[in-house]
Amino acid sequence: MKSFWTDTVRRLTPYVPGEQRRGADIVKLNTNENPYPPSPKVIEAIQAVGSDALQRYPDPESAKLRQALADYHDLDISQVFVGNGSDEILALAFLAYFTNGKSLQFPDISYSFYPVYCDLYGIKPATIPLEPDYSLNLDRFEANAGGIIFPNPNAPTGCDVPGQAIEDLLTRHTDQVLLVDEAYADFGATSVVPLIKQFPNLLVSHTFSKGRSLAGMRLGVAFGDAHLIDGLQRVKNSFNSYPVDVLAQAAGVASINDESYYRQTLGTIMQTRAACVANLQARGFQVLPSAANFVFARAPEGDAKGLFDRLNNAGILVRYWPVERLDERLRITIGTPAQMQVLMNCLDA
Amino acid sequence: MKSFWTDTVRRLTPYVPGEQRRGADIVKLNTNENPYPPSPKVIEAIQAVGSDALQRYPDPESAKLRQALADYHDLDISQVFVGNGSDEILALAFLAYFTNGKSLQFPDISYSFYPVYCDLYGIKPATIPLEPDYSLNLDRFEANAGGIIFPNPNAPTGCDVPGQAIEDLLTRHTDQVLLVDEAYADFGATSVVPLIKQFPNLLVSHTFSKGRSLAGMRLGVAFGDAHLIDGLQRVKNSFNSYPVDVLAQAAGVASINDESYYRQTLGTIMQTRAACVANLQARGFQVLPSAANFVFARAPEGDAKGLFDRLNNAGILVRYWPVERLDERLRITIGTPAQMQVLMNCLDA
Numbered sequence: 090m091k092s093f094w095t096d097t098v099r100r101l102t103p104y105v106p107g108e109q110r111r112g113a114d115i116v117k118l119n120t121n122e123n124p125y126p127p128s129p130k131v132i133e134a135i136q137a138v139g140s141d142a143l144q145r146y147p148d149p150e151s152a153k154l155r156q157a158l159a160d161y162h163d164l165d166i167s168q169v170f171v172g173n174g175s176d177e178i179l180a181l182a183f184l185a186y187f188t189n190g191k192s193l194q195f196p197d198i199s200y201s202f203y204p205v206y207c208d209l210y211g212i213k214p215a216t217i218p219l220e221p222d223y224s225l226n227l228d229r230f231e232a233n234a235g236g237i238i239f240p241n242p243n244a245p246t247g248c249d250v251p252g253q254a255i256e257d258l259l260t261r262h263t264d265q266v267l268l269v270d271e272a273y274a275d276f277g278a279t280s281v282v283p284l285i286k287q288f289p290n291l292l293v294s295h296t297f298s299k300g301r302s303l304a305g306m307r308l309g310v311a312f313g314d315a316h317l318i319d320g321l322q323r324v325k326n327s328f329n330s331y332p333v334d335v336l337a338q339a340a341g342v343a344s345i346n347d348e349s350y351y352r353q354t355l356g357t358i359m360q361t362r363a364a365c366v367a368n369l370q371a372r373g374f375q376v377l378p379s380a381a382n383f384v385f386a387r388a389p390e391g392d393a394k395g396l397f398d399r400l401n402n403a404g405i406l407v408r409y410w411p412v413e414r415l416d417e418r419l420r421i422t423i424g425t426p427a428q429m430q431v432l433m434n435c436l437d438a
Numbered sequence: 439m440k441s442f443w444t445d446t447v448r449r450l451t452p453y454v455p456g457e458q459r460r461g462a463d464i465v466k467l468n469t470n471e472n473p474y475p476p477s478p479k480v481i482e483a484i485q486a487v488g489s490d491a492l493q494r495y496p497d498p499e500s501a502k503l504r505q506a507l508a509d510y511h512d513l514d515i516s517q518v519f520v521g522n523g524s525d526e527i528l529a530l531a532f533l534a535y536f537t538n539g540k541s542l543q544f545p546d547i548s549y550s551f552y553p554v555y556c557d558l559y560g561i562k563p564a565t566i567p568l569e570p571d572y573s574l575n576l577d578r579f580e581a582n583a584g585g586i587i588f589p590n591p592n593a594p595t596g597c598d599v600p601g602q603a604i605e606d607l608l609t610r611h612t613d614q615v616l617l618v619d620e621a622y623a624d625f626g627a628t629s630v631v632p633l634i635k636q637f638p639n640l641l642v643s644h645t646f647s648k649g650r651s652l653a654g655m656r657l658g659v660a661f662g663d664a665h666l667i668d669g670l671q672r673v674k675n676s677f678n679s680y681p682v683d684v685l686a687q688a689a690g691v692a693s694i695n696d697e698s699y700y701r702q703t704l705g706t707i708m709q710t711r712a713a714c715v716a717n718l719q720a721r722g723f724q725v726l727p728s729a730a731n732f733v734f735a736r737a738p739e740g741d742a743k744g745l746f747d748r749l750n751n752a753g754i755l756v757r758y759w760p761v762e763r764l765d766e767r768l769r770i771t772i773g774t775p776a777q778m779q780v781l782m783n784c785l786d787a
Contacts, residue, residue, distance in 0.1 A: 103675030326452030
């Protein structure tokens with residue numbers, strides 16, 4: 090049969106998300122979700138949306154939500170962009186800023202969606218090797234390239250780079266867009282959102298999926314100079330006018346306005362992370378320093394695959410990649426203390 | 439200041455959606471929304487989603503929703519694709535099927551997002567003129583082009599083409615993808631979804647925004663041969679893994695399962711349309727035959743702009759395009775009988 094796929098479709102190697110297996114006995118520590126529900130005020134805000142609002146198109150500009158985010162970060166609304174999860178924002182940003190014929194620089198061990206976007210748009214990747222200790226040395230990024238993107242903290246390592254090092258990088262490279270993907274910055278890294286006022290080439294992406302417990306809602310944010318954000322708006326308005334639905338807009342505003350709930354759940358997760366690191370180390374794991382809601386730990390004797398299978402059979406889902414430099418390690422999401430105890434019990438058994 | 443916009447961003451002329459002005463006194467007949475709320479069962483389904491589901495990622499494959507749609511249309515789940523509104527689906531489909539270096543054929547008067555997608559991806563458009571009576575003659579589409587897309591019924595005309603004419607077109611042109619955009623097909627046009635079993639080059643898009651009263655939720659569907667849908671999945675999974683949130687998936691299933699509510703609201707809108715056409719004709723309008731939830735009517739003496747302004751000042755929003763062949767006409771969404779009466783009263787004043 091004749092295939093109607095274009096070369097674009099043919100050359101793709103799509104992203105593969107973590108398994109979404111569910112069940113009462115499943116301990117799901119594989120997709121870096123928040124173990125706590127969103128703020129009760131978020132639920133109230135969703136339930137308060139009337140059915141008449143469902144029948145109407147949402148505000149295509151998401152003005153209330155963007156204003157709430159602008160106020161929260163002491164920015165102007167023109168410096169804020171929202172989308173259908175931070176993945177959509179990354180996809181639009183790659184098209185808007187990195188389809189310039191030059192190479193896009195990102196760490197060789199990083200979020201595995203970046204090379205997928207490169208395939209999608211025909212962008213040439215230039216990977217920057219992590220150091221032997223899995224840290225990211227920003228001096229390795231070169232001038233005159235087509236752009237730079239890295240997560241801070243990085244995934245799946247959890248390691249962060251200091252804000253000052255990013256500021257130095259921006260001072261060195263004023264000729265290309267730097268996209269700092271702060272999906273996990275809530276859990277301890279220094280956000281560079283304040284630097285967008287100084288550097289017109291800095292774009293910072295956030296998500297409501299991790300620290301704000303709204304993975305089910307699909308809500309992402311980008312911050313940048315008004316000119317950068319305007320470019321992103323142009324691409325968005327040439328792709329999908331209404332990517333953020335009425336319920337997500339209402340949920341986002343309610344989440345931003347409940348700072349105390351957010352701080353409390355973040356604090357609990359960071360405490361659980363510290364205990365988890367100690368408990369894993371006591372069991373012979375080597376754990377990278379994590380500023381995220383997960384740890385990347387070398388299994389005893391490096392037998393990550395065997396351990397992954399045993400945990401999986403016991404209904405404990407973690408993430409494993411059969412790839413050089415990663416294949417002796419597991420990425421374990423920080424769950425509730427009770428979930429981490431189940432994990433430790435299984436490791437002891 | 440240096441601009442970081444790529445040529446892609448620069449060449450765009452983004453889509454401009456209809457005004458979203460709101461207010462107690464506003465009669466909003468400008469964006470073809472449904473004047474009735476979604477089924478009460480949809481509201482129940484949204485409220486029944488627990489907060490624990492909000493903290494977890496949604497099913498990236500939207501399997502329950504796709505299965506419900508497959509059952510409804512007597513298809514296999516492999517023939518069904520869902521996305522963040524039908525605009526997102528069109529955007530992905532253009533990338534998947536029309537970036538082939540050849541020209542994409544669509545009517546010169548049609549959904550104004552099609553040329554925007556062409557700009558976004560660098561696709562060359564080949565516009566097919568409508569007939570003097572605004573009908574679409576499918577014989578005008580040529581062989582050996584890069585694809586064909588048209589809405590059925592067309593927008594902003596509301597005119598439909600018979601299913602048999604589309605089947606004949608498919609029989610003639612087996613070498614290019616035909617995308618039939620059935621956003622408005624609920625209101626009287628013949629759907630060609632059953633033809634996807636015969637024609638591997640037919641893709642049909644639907645939306646929950648019009649007939650199903652869920653514009654606020656962002657939910658669209660595509661139907662096609664499993665190979666076509668697989669191509670779309672590959673692009674989607676290279677762009678955004680989770681475009682449809684948990685609440686939209688639940689709302690979609692509940693809507694599909696409440697056939698009687700859906701049929702009832704559609705029936706009411708079609709009755710209101712018939713009355714509206716008669717009332718406009720009685721006031722000197724020439725109204726094109728409409729199979730959609732709007733009418734495209736030539737104003738008395740062709741003074742559409744003057745009438746648009748007067749209606750707008752009275753808080754009645756309709757759509758007007760200052761473009762050749764459209765500029766003597768208004769597109770008026772079919773609202774409730776009470777809303778249409780406000781319109782008629784204003785026309786009489």
